[in-house]
Amino acid sequence: MPSSSAADPTRIIVNGRSHPIEHADEPLLWVLRDELGLTGTHYGCGIGACGCCTVLVAGEPVRSCQITAASVGERPVTTLEGLAERGPDGQVTALHPVQQAFLETPLQCGWCLPGHVLCAVALLNRNPAPDEAAIAEAAQPNLCRCGGYNTIKAAVARAAELARRS
């Protein structure tokens, strides 16, 4: 994997595209939201406690309020907006199985959704058939202020089923 120190600090790779950025020393969360307009990544606590700012960096869940954009280096970042398949015109052609499952099993306010969706994507990438304990472990680090943990676990189990069929 390329060293982050060798990377151009004025660009980051997000959802498959390299983007110029102005505030590389700011938290990745704010660069994604304010510079790139990717507001699917939510702000909750800003201190690494809630998980709603989670994105994938090189496939691993990371709390984007806790790292600078520069620290990402050349590692690819995936946000909620980068999960669906899109056609040449940029229109969504197919939701990711995790998105489809959360659509079928809606949460209450959705504040925690980005963290749960991206942690579920990472889980299914490393374990396509997670049992109840693995699903609970993946969901546990992300707070849901509406107490929707049973719904979240049901959605992740459904996502695993959809992913195995696709």
Ligand code: FES
């Ligand atoms: S906003 Fe990043 S963990 Fe809460």
Ligand code: FES
């Ligand atoms: S659904 Fe409201 S915080 Fe989780």
